Amino acid sequence: MSLLGLVIVVAVVIFFMGIRIVRPTHRGLIERLGKYNRFASMGFNWIIPVIEVIYQVNVTEQMVDAEPQEIITNDNLNAKVDAQVYFKVKADESDVKNCQYSVNNYQWQIVNLARTTLRNIIGTLTLKSANSERGKINAELHKTLCEETASWGLEIVRTELKEIDPPKDVQETMNKVVKAENEKIAAIDFATATETVADGQKRAEIKKAEGIKQARILEAEGEAAAIKLVNEAAEKYFTGNAQVLRKLEAVEKSLANNAKIVVPANTELVNVIGEMAGFLPIKNKEDKI
Numbered sequence: 001m002s003l004l005g006l007v008i009v010v011a012v013v014i015f016f017m018g019i020r021i022v023r024p025t026h027r028g029l030i031e032r033l034g035k036y037n038r039f040a041s042m043g044f045n046w047i048i049p050v051i052e053v054i055y056q057v058n059v060t061e062q063m064v065d066a067e068p069q070e071i072i073t074n075d076n077l078n079a080k081v082d083a084q085v086y087f088k089v090k091a092d093e094s095d096v097k098n099c100q101y102s103v104n105n106y107q108w109q110i111v112n113l114a115r116t117t118l119r120n121i122i123g124t125l126t127l128k129s130a131n132s133e134r135g136k137i138n139a140e141l142h143k144t145l146c147e148e149t150a151s152w153g154l155e156i157v158r159t160e161l162k163e164i165d166p167p168k169d170v171q172e173t174m175n176k177v178v179k180a181e182n183e184k185i186a187a188i189d190f191a192t193a194t195e196t197v198a199d200g201q202k203r204a205e206i207k208k209a210e211g212i213k214q215a216r217i218l219e220a221e222g223e224a225a226a227i228k229l230v231n232e233a234a235e236k237y238f239t240g241n242a243q244v245l246r247k248l249e250a251v252e253k254s255l256a257n258n259a260k261i262v263v264p265a266n267t268e269l270v271n272v273i274g275e276m277a278g279f280l281p282i283k284n285k286e287d288k289i
Helices: 003-017 093-101 106-120 129-133 132-148 167-236 244-252 267-276
Strands: 019-022 026-032 035-040 043-046 053-059 062-065 068-071 080-091 152-164
Touching: 003 019, 019 026, 019 053, 035 053, 035 093, 035 152, 053 093, 062 167, 080 093, 080 132, 080 267, 093 152, 106 132, 106 152, 129 132, 132 152, 152 267
Parallel strands: none
Antiparallel strands: 019 043, 026 035, 026 053, 062 080, 068 080, 080 152
């Protein structure tokens, strides 16, 4: 084999040995003899074998667990606390460089920073407030991590508390307290509902009584008006005949059931009957003279 052919073979081997493919999820830092040389974007990249080395960095969102730890709350209770931190390395060259050259093992650093921050935050809270203010704890943890990792080329996406668990005996006591409070609320609600029903029934009875009262008043007023109209009609159309009508009613009652009554011939009752029948009263002989 000629020297030229050997050179070509060696060149081809070196070329293929230096090929590096960077995936879209990564970015690369190329160092030459231990010193940063250039940035490797996604796709095809070539390095000088042996002399240059490429370090690929994942720029997708990642999650690290802060691992459970015992934290003493402000009311001197031990709480088992665990959290998760979601972050990603920014994709531009300066940030990728910072995550490699400004901090040693940024994932491990984030875990320890999160654990320390949680101890500082929860140590100022009671166990009850820590459980009820998870959103506030997450916000403070996220803010602190963003500030502390600003020079690491990272973006803290979000933080989440997985658990804040008290000791078993404390948990049992808290459960009993919660149960008692729920039963108390249920009893108050039942009493309120019963009172409301009673008030409704009372108002219904009052309305019913008012309706009956109004109906009786209207009925009495109607009867009074009818009596008034009868009296007015009697005074207008039956003046002078009212007494005769009354006498006739007395006679009608007296003659009921074929009763026989002896009435003197010249009495006023006979005259009344005669007048109603269309006859003139019978006069005495003394009246004829």
